[in-house]
Structures are given as structure tokens and as C-alpha cells.
Amino acid sequence: MSWKPPVTSADRLRARLDDEFETVAKPEGLRRTSDLRRAAESTAASGQDPEGASAPASQWQRSSERRAASGRGRRGKDGDGDGTDEGARTSEDKPRTPPKGPSLKMRAVGYLSRREHARNELARKLAPHAEDPDEVERVLDALEKEGWLSTERFAQSLVHRRASRQGAARIVQELRQHGVDDAQVSELREQLRATEYERALEVWQKRFGARPEDRASYAKQARFLASRGFAHDVIRRILGAGDDD
Numbered sequence: 001m002s003w004k005p006p007v008t009s010a011d012r013l014r015a016r017l018d019d020e021f022e023t024v025a026k027p028e029g030l031r032r033t034s035d036l037r038r039a040a041e042s043t044a045a046s047g048q049d050p051e052g053a054s055a056p057a058s059q060w061q062r063s064s065e066r067r068a069a070s071g072r073g074r075r076g077k078d079g080d081g082d083g084t085d086e087g088a089r090t091s092e093d094k095p096r097t098p099p100k101g102p103s104l105k106m107r108a109v110g111y112l113s114r115r116e117h118a119r120n121e122l123a124r125k126l127a128p129h130a131e132d133p134d135e136v137e138r139v140l141d142a143l144e145k146e147g148w149l150s151t152e153r154f155a156q157s158l159v160h161r162r163a164s165r166q167g168a169a170r171i172v173q174e175l176r177q178h179g180v181d182d183a184q185v186s187e188l189r190e191q192l193r194a195t196e197y198e199r200a201l202e203v204w205q206k207r208f209g210a211r212p213e214d215r216a217s218y219a220k221q222a223r224f225l226a227s228r229g230f231a232h233d234v235i236r237r238i239l240g241a242g243d244d245d
Contacts, residue, residue, distance in 0.1 A: 104130055104139050109148060116154040119144070120179035155180045159188055163199060168192035170229025197237060200230040204238050212239060 130136045143149035162171045172189050212218035225235045
């Protein structure tokens with residue numbers, strides 16, 4: 001008859017707890033470390049593969065980690081695989097339309113509200129803001145029809161601004177550069193020539209006020225009046241006959 005160790009109260013308590021743990025239906029992945037160790041020892045004693053006994057421990061994962069992994073997988077399938085939200089990427093990649101500036105006609109009206117413009121001059125200012133040259137011509141036609149644009153009115157305004165400082169030759173040259181009609185240029189030139197002497201005399205008096213005393217002074221004053229566009233016969237009347245040259 002073999003000897004058996006006496007059963008103590010501690011052994012009875014441990015056996016009862018083991019029975020209770022065995023009867024509770026807990027998920028395999030949530031076993032405590034002591035339970036897994038006890039299962040491994042019993043498996044090794046019975047000759048089973050120890051690696052198979054430890055398999056449940058390797059299968060354990062936190063629920064939050066499983067949700068995160070499944071979420072990444074869904075985004076990779078639904079999108080491009082990098083986990084980027086498709087809606088956010090679409091809103092960021094969508095090209096932004098640049099704010100539109102004033103219309104071509106509003107720009108033209110702005111220029112005309114400051115001063116009169118010739119048609120050619122206004123067309124040059126509008127060209128950088130137009131996608132089509134024909135659009136500029138349509139705007140100019142509309143402005144002329146509505147009375148905003150008038151090359152004739154521009155010519156009168158230019159003569160009024162220049163007459164007190166410049167002679168007829170220089171003003172006529174500027175009118176032609178702005179595309180003023182030849183008939184209107186001829187008419188304005190006659191008007192300027194009629195007042196050429198008075199205007200030249202006023203300009204000369206403001207600048208010099210005394211007749212030249214020598215040849216050098218005469219040449220200096222004559223060059224000044226000629227640079228302002230006054231006629232040579234008017235300059236001779238103001239400065240005197242002078243030398244033949």
C-alpha cells in the first residue's frame with residue numbers, strides 16, 4: 001500500500017477554485033497567465049506537443065487593436081491603400097478657382113472716369129486683361145455707342161491740357177499718335193496756329209522774361225521754344241530777327 005500525502009485545507013481550496021474556473025465559459029484568448037501555465041504543464045506531462053499548448057496565447061489580441069487593424073484594411077480596400085480618406089483628398093486636390101477681377105467693361109469705365117481716352121489708347125490698356133482681342137473691340141464699340149468713349153472728345157481735352165505749354169507742332173504729333181482722325185487733326189491745328197504767338201510769348205516770359213543779349217543767349221532761348229513745339233516764325237517774332245542761322 002503506497003503512501004499518500006495528507007490533503008490540507010489549502011489543497012481543497014485550490015481544487016475547488018480550479019473546478020470553478022473550468023466551469024466558467026471564458027474566451028480562450030482571455031485566460032490568465034497561471035491558467036495557461038497549468039495547461040502547458042499538464043500537456044507536457046501527457047506527452048502532447050508543447051507548441052500546440054501555447055497556441056491560444058499567441059492568438060490573443062486586444063479588441064482595440066483588432067478594430068484598428070480592420071479599419072486600416074477597409075481604408076486600403078476602399079481607397080488607394082495608404083489609409084487616406086478619399087473625401088478629404090478630393091477636397092484638397094480640387095483646384096481652387098482664382099477670384100475674378102473686374103470685368104473688361106468695368107476696367108474701361110474706370111479709365112474713362114479719370115480722363116478722356118482715345119480708342120487706340122484705351123484698347124492698349126485693356127489688351128493685357130482680355131483673353132480675346134475681339135472682346136476688346138466689342139467693349140469699345142459698346143462704350144462708343146453708350147457715349148462713354150469719344151476720340152473727338154479726347155482730342156479736344158488733350159488740346160485744352162497741352163495748349164498753355166506746347167506749340168501746335170508737338171500737340172498735333174501727339175494727336176496722331178493716339179489715332180485721331182486726320183480731318184479733326186487739321187481743324188485743331190488751325191485753331192492752335194491762330195493762338196500760337198500769344199501762347200509762345202506767355203511760355204517765354206515765364207521762363208526768361210528778357211530778350212537775349214548775345215548769340216549764345218539767343219540760341220538757348222530759341223532751342224527752348226522749339227523743343228516745346230512752337231513754330232520758327234513765332235520764335236523770331238518773340239526773340240527778334242537775330243542772326244540768319
